[in-house]
Amino acid sequence: MMKKEHSFFENAKAVAKLIPKGRVCTYGAIAKYLGASKSARMVGWAMNSSLPEENIPAHRVVNRNGLLTGKNHFGGKNNMKELLEDEGLIIVNNQIQQLDDVRWDPSVELL
DNA sequence: TTGCTGACGGAGG
């Protein structure tokens, strides 16, 4: 029978959609929530694959350092930073400040 | 087809 489970990419996208406004999530957190903590890279890859298509707030997904590692993929502009700042986040040097205060972990929030 | 790269993160030295 066909695999009912959405692919890892689909799951990653679904979780990204659940990130509340004004919050951020890490690739590792999503990967871990999906049971593949070692595949954090694939989460980012999934985001990239979903960027132009769906309404996924990929700008709310950053690496564990709070660094906007994916800003380069947002059309090559500072869109990612502006989007996050527009949501009330503070970003300096492409890094989210007070990350712990805005962090949103699916394994914790969705628990 | 094989091999390298890449929006990461943890472990080891």
Added chain:
DNA sequence: ACCTCCGCCAGCA
């Protein structure tokens, strides 16, 4: 504390 390597797996030359 800092640097390096490994694993994960899809996409591309």
